[in-house]
Amino acid sequence: MSIQQFIQEHIFTPRLNESQVLVAYDPEQRYRDICLAMATEKRVVVDATESSIHSRAAAVAALGQLGRNEIEQLLVYVPAPKPIEDEEKQVDPFSFYGECGAVFPLGDGDNYMTLCLRAKPDHTTQIRAVFDDNPNPDFAVINAIGGGLNWPNLRAQLDVESTRDIIFALLAPSAMQQAALKESDSWVAEAKELFKVSIGLVLKTRGKTWSAIADELWRFVLFSEFAFDLPGGLPADLLDVPRASDAAQPLIEDICERLRTDSRRRDTYIERAEAIEIELNLKDSCSHLTDLGTRDTFPFEERTFLLQAMDALQRGDTDKVRLILSNHAQSVWTGKGESQSQWDLLRSALALVESCEDHERILSDHTQSMEKLIDFYVMQLREVDRLHREFEQAVSDYDWQDTQGLMKPLQQQARKQYGKLMEKVQGIFTKHLEHSGWPLASKCANTEVFDQLVAPKLMQSGNKVAYLMVDALRYELGVALAQQLEDEGKVKLSVALAQLPSITLVGMASLLPGASTDFRLVKKANKFVPYIKDQEVETVAQRMDLVRKRYGQRFQEGRLEEFVRNRFDVEADVELFILRSVEIDSHFENHPDTAPTEIINALKRIRVAIHKLKDAGFHEVVIVTDHGFFMNTHAAAGDTCSKPQGDWNNVHERCLLGEGDSDNNHYKLSCEKAGIRGDFATLAGPLSLASYKSGMLYYHGGASLQECVVPVITLELAAAKQAPIEQASVVLNYKNGAKRITTRLPVLDISLESQDMFSVGSDFEILLEAHDKNGNVVGEAKHGGVVNPATGTIVLKPGDTTKITLRMQLEFEGKFKVKALNPSTMAIFCQLDLETDYTV
Template identity: 75%
Template sequence: MSFAEFFKSSVLEARLAKSQVMVVYDPEGRYRDVCLGMATEKRSVVDGSESSITSRAEAIADLGKLGDHQIEQLLVYVPATKPLEDEDKQKDPFSLYGVCGDVFPSGDGDNYLSLCLKAKPDHATQVRAVFDQDPNPSFAVIDAIGGGLSWPNLRALLKVESTRDILFALLVPSDIQQSALKETDSWVAEAKALLQASIGLGLKTRGKTWSAIGDELWRFVLFSEFVFDLPEELPPGLQDVPCASAAAQPLIEDMCERLRSDRRTQNAYIERAEAIEAELDLPNICGHMADLGERDTFPFEERTFLLRAMEALARDDTDMVKAIFGRHAQSVWTGKGESQAQWDLIRSAFSLMECCQDNDRQLSEHARSMDSLIELYVSQLREVDRLHREFEQAVSDYDWQDVQGIMQPVQQQARKQYGKLIEKVQVLFTKHLQQSGWPVVGRLANADVFDKLVAPKLQQSGTKVAYLMVDALRYELGVALEKQLAEDGKVELKPALAQLPSITLVGMASLLPGAGTGLKLVKNESGYTPFLGDQPVATVGQRMEILRKRYGQRFQEGRLEEFVRNRFEIDGDVELLVLRSVEIDSHFENHPDTAPTEIINALKRIRVAVHKLKDAGFSEVVIATDHGFFMNTHAGAGDTCGKLQGDWLNEHQRCLLGEGSADSHHYLLSAEKAGVRGDFTSIAGPLSMASYKSGMLYYHGGASLPECIVPVITLQLETQEQAPVSQATVSLNYKNGAKRITTRLPVIEISLDTQDMFSVGNDFEILLEAHDKKGEVVGEAKPGGLVNPATGTITLKPGDKVQVTLKMQMEYEGKFKVKALNPSTMVAFCQLDLETDYTV
């Protein structure tokens, strides 16, 4: 292979296949002919040599074509030095294309000498001698080095030409290549000579089989890359391990990078690296070394990068954290589910802390009034709650593995930052609450939702309306749900102000017709009962009876989960269908540690229900909730509030109804000012986010933004289907066809191809689940990264191939099916049969 062919295939084509866009900076004009020869029907090449203005316009136009899928790749050739400083990049009109994709040269490995050493790996000495005489030899001079073909038996058996490809085949031979190597040993002598000449490996094994030679070759190649990358001297215990000379460094690093980046060889690389690490006892021998370089050849090195990221996070070095994240995104060890769980946790902690800092800086600008504070919450402050929930979900996903408590400092730091911000916000909220009262004039009150958004739709006979009453659907979840429902019709999200006290008993009653004017709390022996006029509405039956009396045969109700599971039929005369869901609140009340996962299932059910409602002829959907909630994971053991003196009834450890005097730790409002009618004069509660009882990880009932700002979603269902996902082909794969999983966090590869030219630009959403033989869910896509933490879905474009960690239930063992599902219809695109084979 000539040097030009090597540069074209191994550098330009290989990188364009990954990034689609690439800028080549070439002040010597060395690579111009190769670049211009790359143009094809689907690959545009822009030459910046002739006219800067013309080439700029051409590059912009071609980038647009790439976005419209008219072309697949864009290569921009610039006969100038690559800009290094930010100021130079701003002046360079072609820098933006490098940001969109890749840049050549991108490091020391891209200098001319390094590339020539990679192209002529078995003639490194001669290549260096040529460069000693001439620092800029022509391609023809390089091509002439070592003339003639060597290794005839290896070339014939392996069906490859270059030394680099022979080495790669000896490391990871295909089935055909492996069979050819087994049939004869005529290649062994050539292999010994080639390994000695190209990378300096003098084989010690006397075996003449590929397995014996392959074991030694793998150990030599991986250990050599580890040594080349090590900033300090090798420990004494490793100094006698065979290692390549410096002349072979470009080839060694190139081979390792190729093994890690090629999905066909990644699993083999992981297995070999883990075995070699254990064989050489690297974690123990090198455990004292703080800096292991930039490459994570072995898995224990990745753990040092994780620790460095944690240390950078602790000292608030955001640039370092981002740099480590960016580098790790390309790591082969993301193919291990256990590794992904660690990184997902630290990424979610970083995102939470960064968002807290951003909102803290802006808080003072929105502190002047309750209306301004609410506006900040619904526009961006609710993102803090979302990221906190996703962080706690990542903690839940990883805690069972963290037996040594490695992640405890990160957890404490993130929770402390969140708690600091949320308490600052709460002080402002309760201050304005006492001044302006509740609900805020001019904003939608939850008690008016039915009369304003549901009842008017039912005035016209024949209009079928579904009213979903979802317990504890706080505002940030409504934002996530709104995005997911967009494909089913015209969707609108409104913030509403929950009825005080923010408890289920009152909140669900406030969603009934006439609640805005008729809801009141009547004192009884054990507390207070909500009444609507003279009718008690404390139970589900009593609340549904209010609707039945008003709408008669036009009304039907049931549990949302039962509707999704086809356990009841909708009567033909029904025009108002009420579906009730309590899973979020129930799970948080009983299992707060794992409750974030239930949120995914609840939103999945809502989405499936909406799709079924469309099929059942419903044209309107209104989704409302009784209250929000707060996840109190940042509180310490003594972070509670003493009860206010007076005659009070304690509601949910966050609210007091009755009468008494205020103190410095409580807000106190008249019942009228708080928008509550009842047999009491006042309502009070903690000024902070504390409760009256210690150890509560989840609560509602009080007055705070997360508890009292709730979503109302209205949806006009469309009959026409959008984004025809059925026209896409989804494929699942596990470890190149393996049928047994050895970890409870297996990584599944999902690929998506379109069958329809009109679907090329569409995003497609996929739900990944594992089902046992009864159809019960025994594993789900682990939230975080590519997996939407609110919905559990993965969004792909045609041509995407991604790796997703499947989180299996701890107690399940046996055969199961991994299914790629349509999240709206739950129809399976494809499935994969697997079986557990856990070692412990």
């Protein structure tokens, strides 16, 4: 098709068909003959070239004919620039017709070169080269491009049409295309000519096989994109590497982008790019360059962008960090789990640093009283704790790989920023604590929770209440859990104040019946023991015995984890069912480095327990906790506090009970003022977030917002909202069907395919886990990105497809199943059989 035909049939005719009137402005008179040739019996063409007066009269007459349906279309040709401003339109006699219909040119898409490129998409390189030499080439020049060369063998064997599709297929052919290329080498001569005229590649290989030609083509295409993107030009030792001419840049970039975004070719792209980077020694050759452009064609560029973002964050240039994160959010290199972990850590660090800065700016507006400070924490400041926990989770996910300490400066900066803010908050908190005491009369105390929220529900026989006592569920985790439970029924989250000192021994006892009036601490030898009235409640058995004495056979208790694993059932006549969970606190006490991940597992088990409670006939659930906790990862060596002299009971290295001296580093108040009834006179503790022992990454027992402000969640159970699985099917895939993983951070594709039209708007929540042959969890979806860091789950709509990094346990090797699960029922949506094949 000639350029004239293209403009007639694909530009002017469609606009006339749609609008009936078209005004073509053409100051160069390039399109006059095209317009005049379009006149027909039903289409009038008015030419304003010779006489403005006569053409205006002819246009008015033709418009009248159009109104009377005597003609179907009117085309007005005006050899002048299109009016842009209102003043220009007022003096242009033909602008009225443009307002009635359509105008040419409409925008940049109608400029001459763009039209030529659209007319001959297979020859963009040659067209751009022509326009570089002459910005106004004749139609004959454009029509001569291509010379009738249609690549018949390539088109037939590859079953594609355009030049870009042919090159794309030769880079990464499908199985059918590859088989066709092997059958005959008749395509080779055509391919050589096509490469030469379209991208400027003169093949050097004498081989006639696809693999030999593909090797050279891959190197040429990828290196060309890299060179186009390099702002300062190539290093001297790379100047002789073959690359495309500037005119071929759009075609090269389009092909590379298609290779990176096509899920079937992405792994091939990664392998080729890694090999070419090594072959050309790009990392060393470009080691002195600081600006590599915006595209990360090769893996070493992605490392450079990551380092730039880390440097910008350390300099406080958060705008640059956000820009780099935005540009590389969909980078092909996030398809490698190790790279994704680094970017997730950077993203988490940025969120934490910015949140710390934002909250530090407004802190002074909320410090007038303890009540205002707690309200600020509950409504806003607890978000900083959430972001810090998620940051530490990202550190835990990546730290084992960081053998070179690449991310250590980032970790130190984010932790320092968090520590700076929280130390400032702690100073304000302890000052108010000495003045106001604890707990505040305006807030619910933990000792009041059972008597106010549970006991009244049990006064009427037949009410079935589940009471979940979760160890170390600090307030921000309660917020996350409440959000997760919204689909299970009517959820209410409220705040309570933990009993001091904030340890499990005291906190769990404070949650028992009668604690609001009869809880006290009794001094025995060198320790203290909690009592409810005259009954000792130091151990789990003693605490549960107290409840059993009050409620008899209406009461049953057990560990939440065992209940979830179906190791016991709820008896039919039980109306008060207590489930105990200690996993969060236990894991933090014993494995603080990996504890942030265990938090997610604990919340997952609570969700499963809620679903089982619903099936067991429970309609009301109350979730409580004994205390919160503080993650002390920002502390440096020597950040401790010395105990003052006196007869003190050291409680978890965070506070003191008894009598003794005080100093400028401690708060001190009477136990009565601190809400502690019993045999002790004084409570004291560090004014700061320091402890009496170095190296403690996690602690509770003291007085801080994180340790003492806790959640209470009440839940009225209802039918689940998640759509039935029959309405959609989950599909898992690893590397286009590969069955062995070679990294402990494999990236899987997960998609949700709709099976009926009614499920299209539904959200499906999916939990992804790897199980060994015994059903033990040996891998989990790495948190961050689309994986909710609070739940470990993914939410998809039918038709969605996304990539998920699976974080395998370091110790595990062998066969396993990746399971997509319903997070409430643990029902299996689908599963994928894989096996480890690590090289180390």
